[in-house]
Amino acid sequence: MWPDLIGKSKDGGLDVIETYVFWNLHEPVQGQYDFEGRKDLVRFVKTVAAAGLYVHLRIGPYACAEWNYGGFPVWLHFIPGIEFRTDNEPFKKEMQRFTAKIVDVMKQEKLYASQGGPIILSQIENEYGNVEAAYGPAAKTYVNWSASMATSLDTGVPWVMCQQSDAPDPIINTCNGFYCDQFTPNSNQKPKIWTENWSGWFLDFGGRVPYRPVEDLAFAVARFFQRGGTFQNYYMYHGGTNFGRSSGGPFISTSYDYDAPIDEYGIVRQPKWGHLRDLHKAIKLCEKALIATDPAYTSLGPNLEAHVYKTSSGTCAAFLANVNSNSDATVTFYGKTYYLPAWSVSVLPDCENVVFNTAQINSQATLSETKYVKTYSHESDQPIFTSEISEPGWKYVQEPVGISKTSAFKREGLLEQINTTADASDYLWYSISVNITGNEPFLFNGTQSILHVESLGHVLHSFVNGQSTGTGIGNSDNVNVILDTTVTLVPGKNIIDLLSVTVGLQNYGAHFDLSGAGVTGPVLLMGLNDRIDLSSNLWTYQIGLRGEDSGLPDYSKNSPIWISEDPLPKNSPLIWYMTDFDAPAGNDPVAIEFTGMRKGMAWVNGESIGRYWPAYLAPQTGCSSCNYRGTYGSSKCLKNCGKPSQTLYHVPRSFIQPGKNKLILFEEMGGDPTKISFTTRQTTSLCGYISESHPAPVDAWNTAKNQLPVLHLECPPYSNQVISSVKFASFGTPSGTCGSYKHGKCRGSSALAIVQRACVGAKSCDVEVSTKLFGDPCANVSKSLAVEAACS
Structure with missing residues (x-):
């Protein structure tokens, strides 16, 4: 998808592509680097260069990005004496080694601008200023060390630190946010750079879908250049998909669409893409004036501003802004009258004629449609005239409840999950046996008790004697889970199994690496008059699922343990499912709609398309019509209330092969796979709405200014x-x-x-x-x- 996405970015008026470099992606095992396939950083940079664009390489290596563990490899956590992102020798040694590795790879391919390549900027660290105070005096020492370490690598291009007001020379401090027009670098020798202009916001499982109106996004961009901005980057211009277990958070969804100008599937999102394209053209018409001088500010009235770039040779460009969020205005500028809608900026490349106004959209809009694909059952050799995959096409494997692997081990007390699993799997089993004689004080009604479990999350399932007894779920605001469920115990031995599930590791905040997961306790059996605390007893642990160890996600292993039976078991937890499907015809982007399923993971031909969780519904309230006027925030414009936070899950065409393909699911909570549908995404309508008062097209500027x-x-x-x-x-x-x-x-x-x-x-x-x-x-x-x- 890279050439297509980069081409659409260039067509949208971009000059530079920014990319993070995720440490855990490229060094999953200490000392073992991976730059193959879609991890081929050199190929990505060269693809950008081939399109005629530049690159900003944000090495970090801390990234945040709603990415698992903020981009750090989990093995880093287990180095003795390490403390992340501070003046700590073990951490600095590893950070320098990885940063130097990336720089060396780029140098070998002559990819820095100083070598004739496309990389014009690099970033070290990321938004450290937001958490710096929590690290005490060692933080400043660490910032200075990071700066000197980066510059010592001699890339020949500038380094930046975003959100770092104390960035030492020659490091350029930059701004991230919804608005950065008010930002000032810490030296007048440094350019005003906006590293991340948030085009929308990320989605979490159980959350409403956020979006940012293009009128406000364009307003923010125009204001930045109006007030002396030099370089502005969108976060995100293409949001994409968190494949596999790459999403962090926790609770960050598989979709990372971000309401970006190019959507998750690579489709141009209109009118956002087109309106910004027109803005980029308008700003570039002002380029000679912008790069020659600083702007002169003039007040045109309350909340009405003009900034003029005028050179001694007569070159002139102006921006007129109405920053009032309610009232439109008419202003006089250089003897002419101009209409300024509320919360808008007009661009005048010659200080006379308006070529663009951020609130007046000249670009087309589009409607996209999800079309269901007819599937074919290879099992029955009969066509299925429905969007769903029929029951005869499915096989299954039941994942055992509790301990089933020889690698299981015993420990007294409750273990923290990340320290135990090293994030090798989302899953950790906690198992304990309780002997019942029949007169225990923590029983009531003869056989019943309340099982009380406290966990750091993110999801907890309980089983007694192999039967599901309850589920607790956290959320992005509070990952803690408290589960209270009534259980029935039998005389003699009873097995209590707790399955703790992570949904992406913490990626942001001071000391985020110390945020734990798993069952912390207490684990209690409670009756009417007494209780027993099982927390410090002897527990048996199992990391991951038996199906994971058996290679069930690997489609190339035609395991004999797959069962084909009628009826297919449904709506029962812990089941692996497998079926074949034909490649959807055409070239339109493909997605799976997981109607009927609740929570789990999915693989297409062995490629993980990520976690699915359609059972987690967004709150019923909080969605309403959104006025672009006024300051935007991540909770201002929301949709999808009362619905699954994510319905469609992207399957890249490159994952699908001609003819027969294999879909494998692990359903954690219980669902009906026969209701799953394959869909394609298609643009069905083009729309335009233009009034007589709109400016003429930007493209007409050089031929007819009064068009x-x-x-x-x-x-x-x-x-x-x-x-x-x-x-x-x-x-x-x-x-x-x-x-x-x-x-x-x-x-x-x-x-x-x-x-x-x-x-x-x-x-x-x-x-x-x-x-x-x-x-x-x-x-x-x-x-x-x-x-x-x-x-x-």
Whole structure:
């Protein structure tokens, strides 16, 4: 997917691609490096260079990024005497070794700009200033050491530290956030750099889906360059997917879409991508003035600002801003009158003509649709005319409850999970036996007791004598789990099995590496009058699942233990499932909809597509219409209330082979795999809504500065589609949004025919928004053109 994603980024107006370098991805075992396949960092950098773009290599090596353990390998935790991210010799030794390794790999391939390559910046550490105080006096020493260590590697390009106001020279301190126009570097010799402009926010399992309106994102970008910004980067421009067990948090979802201009599947998200593309063009029209001088500020009224870049040779560019979140305004600037919508910036490349306003979207919108794929059962050799995979196509293996591996071991007391598993698996079994004589004081009703378990999370399942007795679930705000469940005990020996499950390790915060997981206790059996504490007793432990050790996720191992039986067991915990499916036709992105399943992991042809958890619903409240005006925050604009936090799970086409493919699931809580559906993601409609008051297209600047606004429609880039039909067209006072436009009282009669003539059969089309073309259906009324079209 890299060339396509990078190409769409370039088409969107980007000059630079930023990437983290994840330590745990490239050195999963101490001293053993992995740069193969999608871990091929050199190939990635060269692919960016081949597209004519630059690279900012954020080595860190701490990354955060909602990535497991913040990007640190878990083996680092077990080095004697180590303390992360401070003036600690064992940590500094390992950090320097990895950083030097990455720099050396880049140097060998001559990839730094000083060698003629594309890498123009590198980053050391990451947002350390946010947590620095918690590390005491050693923090400053560590910051200075990190800086000197990085610069000693002699890359020939600058190093940056984001969110690090005390970054020592020559390190450039940079800003991360939703807005960075107010940011000032710690020296006037350093450029004003915005390392992360958050295009949305991440999603956690059980959370509502956050999004950021493009009008606000564009406003933030324009304000940054208005106030002297030099380099701004989006986080994320393409969010992507947390495959395998790479997501951190904990509770970070498999999707890392981030409401980015290019979505998780690699599809351009409109109008966000197009509106930002137009903004990038507008800013570059100002480039000669921007790089020649600092801006001069002028107040145009309360919350109304002008910043002018003017050189002695007469080159001039201006930004006019209305930072009021409620009221539109009309201002006078250089003797002319300008209309400024609330919470917007207008860009004037010649200090006279507005070429772009952040609140007025000239870009098209799109509607995407999930289409269900007809599947084929290789088991029955019959086509299945449904989106679901039928029961005869499935096989299964029951994962044993409790201890089933010879590697199990015994310890007195309760063990912390990460120290025990080293994150080799999400799963750790705790097992203990309790002998019942029948008159224990912690029993009531003769055989019943309350099993009370306290855990650091993230999920806890309890079983008594092989039967499920309860589940406790934490969340992103409070990972702690307290499980109280009524259990029935029998005379004699009773086995209590607790399955503790992690959902990504902590990735952020001071001393985040010390955040534990697993059953901490107490573990109690409680009756009406008494209790027994099992916490310090002798427990048996098993790391991981027997199916993991048996290689069940590996599709190439046709294990004889797979069972084909009728009926297929469903809605029961701890079951592995396997089926075959045909590659969905075409080239559209593929996703699995896990309807019917609850929580687990999935593999396609041995490639892990990550954790699925459709059973975890978002809260019912908190979603409402979102006004882009005013300061944005991660909880401001939310959707998907009361629904699964994630419904679709991306399966890259590169994971799928022609013909027969294998899907393997581990269902942890109990589900029905026959309800799973394969889907494709397709853009079904192009839409545009442009008013007479909108600026003319940025592309028209050099040919006709007073050109009228234009509605532009274009079929998805990198496809062979053309506009096949116009579903709706109205010139006058139409209303609604893409997919639900309606005619207004003011309506011209010729709009549909005019747009059809201009667009049908073309890859793209431009339609002038003017009464000259459409006639004037209602004098003295501001008119707009709304169009919905389809490509095929």
